[in-house]
Amino acid sequence: MADMSHTWMRRNRMTITPLLFLLPGMLFFAAYVIIPIFQSFNISLYEWDGLGEATFVGLRNYEELATDRAFEISLWNNVKWLLLYLLAIPAGLFIALFLNQTVTGVRLYKSLFFFPFVISQVVVGLVFSWFYLPNDGLFDIISGWLGIDVRGGVLGNPNTATYGIIAAGLWPQTAYCMILYLTGLNAVDPEQVEAGRLDGAKGWRMLWHVILPQLRPATFIAFVVTIIGALRSFDLISIMTNGGPFGSTRVLSFYMFEKALSEYGFRMGYGSAIAVVLFFIMLFFIAYFLWSMYRDERAARR
Amino acid sequence: MFPTPIQKQSRTAQLTYQSLLPLALIMWLLPLLAVMLFSIRPLADFTNGNYWGVPSSFEFFNNYGRVFFESDMPRYLWNSLLITVPTVIGAVALSCMTGFALGIYRFRGNLLIFFMFIAGNFVPFQILMVPVRDLTVSAGLYDTKLGLVLFHIAFQTGFCTLFMRNFIRALPYELIEAARVEGVAEWRIFWFVVLPLMRPAIAALSVLIFTFIWNDYFWAVVLTQGPDAQPVTAGITSFNSQFVAQYHLMSAGSIVAAIPPVAMFFLMQRHFIAGLTLGAVK
Numbered sequence: 391m392a393d394m395s396h397t398w399m400r401r402n403r404m405t406i407t408p409l410l411f412l413l414p415g416m417l418f419f420a421a422y423v424i425i426p427i428f429q430s431f432n433i434s435l436y437e438w439d440g441l442g443e444a445t446f447v448g449l450r451n452y453e454e455l456a457t458d459r460a461f462e463i464s465l466w467n468n469v470k471w472l473l474l475y476l477l478a479i480p481a482g483l484f485i486a487l488f489l490n491q492t493v494t495g496v497r498l499y500k501s502l503f504f505f506p507f508v509i510s511q512v513v514v515g516l517v518f519s520w521f522y523l524p525n526d527g528l529f530d531i532i533s534g535w536l537g538i539d540v541r542g543g544v545l546g547n548p549n550t551a552t553y554g555i556i557a558a559g560l561w562p563q564t565a566y567c568m569i570l571y572l573t574g575l576n577a578v579d580p581e582q583v584e585a586g587r588l589d590g591a592k593g594w595r596m597l598w599h600v601i602l603p604q605l606r607p608a609t610f611i612a613f614v615v616t617i618i619g620a621l622r623s624f625d626l627i628s629i630m631t632n633g634g635p636f637g638s639t640r641v642l643s644f645y646m647f648e649k650a651l652s653e654y655g656f657r658m659g660y661g662s663a664i665a666v667v668l669f670f671i672m673l674f675f676i677a678y679f680l681w682s683m684y685r686d687e688r689a690a691r692r
Numbered sequence: 693m694f695p696t697p698i699q700k701q702s703r704t705a706q707l708t709y710q711s712l713l714p715l716a717l718i719m720w721l722l723p724l725l726a727v728m729l730f731s732i733r734p735l736a737d738f739t740n741g742n743y744w745g746v747p748s749s750f751e752f753f754n755n756y757g758r759v760f761f762e763s764d765m766p767r768y769l770w771n772s773l774l775i776t777v778p779t780v781i782g783a784v785a786l787s788c789m790t791g792f793a794l795g796i797y798r799f800r801g802n803l804l805i806f807f808m809f810i811a812g813n814f815v816p817f818q819i820l821m822v823p824v825r826d827l828t829v830s831a832g833l834y835d836t837k838l839g840l841v842l843f844h845i846a847f848q849t850g851f852c853t854l855f856m857r858n859f860i861r862a863l864p865y866e867l868i869e870a871a872r873v874e875g876v877a878e879w880r881i882f883w884f885v886v887l888p889l890m891r892p893a894i895a896a897l898s899v900l901i902f903t904f905i906w907n908d909y910f911w912a913v914v915l916t917q918g919p920d921a922q923p924v925t926a927g928i929t930s931f932n933s934q935f936v937a938q939y940h941l942m943s944a945g946s947i948v949a950a951i952p953p954v955a956m957f958f959l960m961q962r963h964f965i966a967g968l969t970l971g972a973v974k
Contacts, residue, residue, distance in 0.1 A: 407878040408793035415790035415849050422846030423812040426823035491698050508957040510907030512925045513950045521723040526743045573969050601694050625909045646818040658822050665818035676814045
């Protein structure tokens with residue numbers, strides 16, 4: 391009997407081994423990531439304070455979202471984040487081109503330029519909120535020289551606060567894109583650059599027709615991490631304005647947290663409904679990323 | 693090389709470049725330099741409105757000393773370490789295995805499982821928040837380091853699997869086939885053939901996950917609440933309410949909180965960057 395099961399194991403070892411190797415990781419991932427996604431879908435159909443009895447309300451949470459002014463503001467802010475955050479990609483490319491030289495000490499310069507990415511967003515948020523302090527902050531002093539006066543400080547003014555936070559977020563994100571492009575530039579084929587030079591390509595034309603096509607993989611990853619980063623923005627908002635002034639800096643991720651888990655009430659169902667909306671926005675991008683990866687995977691099949 | 697090496701350009705261009713470099717760096721790090729300046733000032737400077745002038749006295753030891761001896765900061769730092777290190781070990785261990793399974797074997801659903809890991813890694817945290825918090829509370833792990841560690845391990849396994857699987861795919865497959873011809877058992881192939889080759893990937897992931905987890909704020913707020921379990925990112929907000937408007941101490945505290953991942957980065961730079969580019973950009 392023991393012998394039989396042994397031979398069975400041997401015969402099927404190419405199926406059983408990967409299964410055993412996958413099992414612990416998959417169990418963990420399923421319990422903490424995959425299943426909770428579906429649970430959230432379910433919770434979004436209930437009115438629930440997280441402790442007592444949950445009441446089924448159907449789609450009423452979503453109906454409420456449609457008329458919720460704060461939700462609308464959050465959604466718009468997400469769009470702003472998404473569009474402006476993409477500036478990190480050209481900015482990162484620009485700095486990478488600036489630093490892609492071999493002078494003494496340039497390695498140290500590269501690491502120091504990358505520095506903001508390593509610091510936690512909490513600290514970045516604090517640093518920038520002091521930078522933006524009304525009257526005494528460095529930003530206010532410098533903009534004062536230029537004759538610009540932001541009423542109530544950048545973060546105290548509902549018209550500027552979101553942009554101030556996005557600028558703070560762009561700082562580490564640009565650093566990330568820069569490092570992606572620096573690594574990419576390293577791998578640019580020198581022969582093609584030479585050939586381009588012989589054909590008389592210089593500056594912008596060279597960048598556009600010879601260099602950028604070779605940087606495609608770096609650009610792809612830069613897009614992925616920047617879009618995900620923009621939609622995940624939470625830390626900076628929580629630290630710098632806590633959603634204020636007058637709720638003008640909320641985004642979906644922050645608004646969801648506020649609704650579900652703060653003094654503004656423990657409305658788990660309503661919060662989950664917001665999360666579901668955010669999930670579908672994200673899913674649109676995730677599907678695109680996976681599709682491009684799938685194409686590469688098919689092409690690379692051996 | 694692009695752009696044209698500066699050495700091939702005129703002398704003036706070279707000089708301009710050399711002087712532009714430090715200038716650009718100072719501009720880039722200006723907000724950070726400001727905080728460093730804050731952290732060595734005495735309190736009197738802020739009350740006198742001397743935010744940006746020369747500090748009236750040098751209070752480096754005094755300010756940082758108070759961060760370490762008069763606040764919960766050391767506890768938060770210790771919590772961060774006790775959360776970060778087990779997470780790194782757990783996530784890397786699990787993903788070595790999943791990466792091996794997905795990178796070496798061909799079976800139905802291989803790509804599907806792989807894509808599930810990637811997709812899960814990109815989802816917004818908020819869609820997980822309520823159920824994960826619920827799960828943690830009902831397991832009696834709310835406001836414990838273990839509760840946070842378990843979640844982090846699970847979530848980071850997604851990203852780590854992506855990285856490990858692609859790394860293993862790039863290894864020479866002949867090695868594994870040769871071992872199989874020799875009749876080496878599959879688990880021994882994993883342990884003696886593949887694992888030693890994965891060292892660079894393990895190093896890269898460890899540094900990267902260390903930084904990610906150290907810097908996590910959202911889950912720290914969702915799953916913990918007091919100085920018993922809170923890591924430094926969440927602790928710094930209570931630190932700041934302890935020292936409201938005392939910018940010299942708040943900035944010293946922020947710098948202390950930021951140092952470990954920074955040190956990690958400078959020590960392991962090459963690995964760190966290899967990890968960040970997801971191994972896709974060589």
